[in-house]
Amino acid sequence: MWQGNHQDHIQEAAQALRQGGLVAFPTETVYGLGADGLNPQACRAIFKAKGRPADNPLILHIADFQDLAPLVQDIPPQAKVLAQAFWPGPLTMIFKKSPLVPEVVSAGLETVAIRMPDHPVALALIRATGRPLAAPSANISGRPSPTSAAHVAEDFPTGLAGIVDGGPCHVGLESTILNMTTQPPSLLRPGGLSREALQDLIGPLQIPGTNPQDPPQAPGMKYRHYAPKSPLYLIDPKDPIGQVTRLWAQGPSHLGFLLSEDTLKALPPPPPGARIVNMGPKARPDLAAQKLFASLRDMDAQGVQAIYAEVWDTKGLGQALMNRLEKARGDHHKEDSL
Ligand code: TXA
Ligand code: MG
Numbered sequence: 001m002w003q004g005n006h007q008d009h010i011q012e013a014a015q016a017l018r019q020g021g022l023v024a025f026p027t028e029t030v031y032g033l034g035a036d037g038l039n040p041q042a043c044r045a046i047f048k049a050k051g052r053p054a055d056n057p058l059i060l061h062i063a064d065f066q067d068l069a070p071l072v073q074d075i076p077p078q079a080k081v082l083a084q085a086f087w088p089g090p091l092t093m094i095f096k097k098s099p100l101v102p103e104v105v106s107a108g109l110e111t112v113a114i115r116m117p118d119h120p121v122a123l124a125l126i127r128a129t130g131r132p133l134a135a136p137s138a139n140i141s142g143r144p145s146p147t148s149a150a151h152v153a154e155d156f157p158t159g160l161a162g163i164v165d166g167g168p169c170h171v172g173l174e175s176t177i178l179n180m181t182t183q184p185p186s187l188l189r190p191g192g193l194s195r196e197a198l199q200d201l202i203g204p205l206q207i208p209g210t211n212p213q214d215p216p217q218a219p220g221m222k223y224r225h226y227a228p229k230s231p232l233y234l235i236d237p238k239d240p241i242g243q244v245t246r247l248w249a250q251g252p253s254h255l256g257f258l259l260s261e262d263t264l265k266a267l268p269p270p271p272p273g274a275r276i277v278n279m280g281p282k283a284r285p286d287l288a289a290q291k292l293f294a295s296l297r298d299m300d301a302q303g304v305q306a307i308y309a310e311v312w313d314t315k316g317l318g319q320a321l322m323n324r325l326e327k328a329r330g331d332h333h334k335e336d337s338l
Pocket of ligand 1: 027029031094
């Protein structure tokens with residue numbers, strides 16, 4: 001394990017990356033599984049290590065705005081405005097790719113996803129490597145994304161050149177992905193930057209899925225994701241207190257609950273064995289977002305039989321939070337209900 005605040009460790013990690021190794025590193029959203037983004041063989045190793053489908057492209061991470069131009073065909077004016085406002089930060093933009101970008105990074109598409117992470121360790125590592133870093137979230141495909149170095153080590157006990165530890169991630173959910181090759185730009189994945197913040201700056205966005213002529217979403221969005229080992233159910237938003245009270249009245253249990261502070265305060269004492277995470281006030285979905293993936297991993301570590309998660313308003317980071325919860329519950333809710 002390398003320490004992100006040691007200059008020597010950053011240099012060692014950068015050298016491992018230049019030699020084609022895989023290095024996990026912190027960003028403000030989640031930990032990334034990094035490789036030299038201009039080295040096709042190193043990038044292929046990412047897919048192998050994660051068990052990632054080959055049609056799911058990678059994001060290239062840059063540290064300086066001038067590193068964007070060589071990777072793309074052109075920079076639309078709106079992208080400049082967004083970069084100025086939100087980079088470094090949890091925004092990934094999709095551009096037409098330049099010939100410099102390896103096929104494996106874009107998974108055969110004509111476009112490439114680029115982001116400038118808002119984390120001093122990530123920026124230092126990219127600069128020390130002198131290359132854009134290709135990095136998906138540093139989890140085994142399908143698992144909750146890692147928000148600490150320990151989560152990465154849990155999924156990758158071997159196979160990496162190393163992990164750079166930069167402490168817990170403060171956003172906790174992946175970046176928002178905007179396709180800048182459509183007019184208006186399309187929101188491919190809700191994430192750490194809210195739709196409201198984007199629309200305040202550049203006006204309405206296309207939201208794929210709302211119109212049959214819409215371009216497809218990010219390829220990765222079609223796969224099951226973020227999934228804990230235990231089945232996850234969403235609590236009925238019309239009566240969370242009633243539902244949870246009935247579950248608790250059944251006596252000792254090995255169930256897990258992700259609840260807002262507001263709901264927790266209104267509930268009777270929980271039965272023995274129940275595992276409860278206070279996700280914070282309803283008015284602060286950003287705090288719940290920060291805790292979500294770590295809470296799912298924690299529930300698995302406790303071996304709960306099922307997880308019951310409260311539904312949040314889709315304002316601000318609530319939209320990305322609900323997107324991840326919907327994906328985490330997979331398909332089993334179709335057979336079984338609360
Ligand atoms: O916050 C984040 O974005 C984190 C950190 C490490 O930066 N990275 C991350 O990467 O979440 P990953 O690989 O787990 O998710 C990237 C998503 C996938 O859904 C992928 O399909 C989509 O971005 N994507 C990448 N390139 C694309 C492209 N050219 N067109 C459309 N979608 C693309
Ligand atoms: Mg991911």
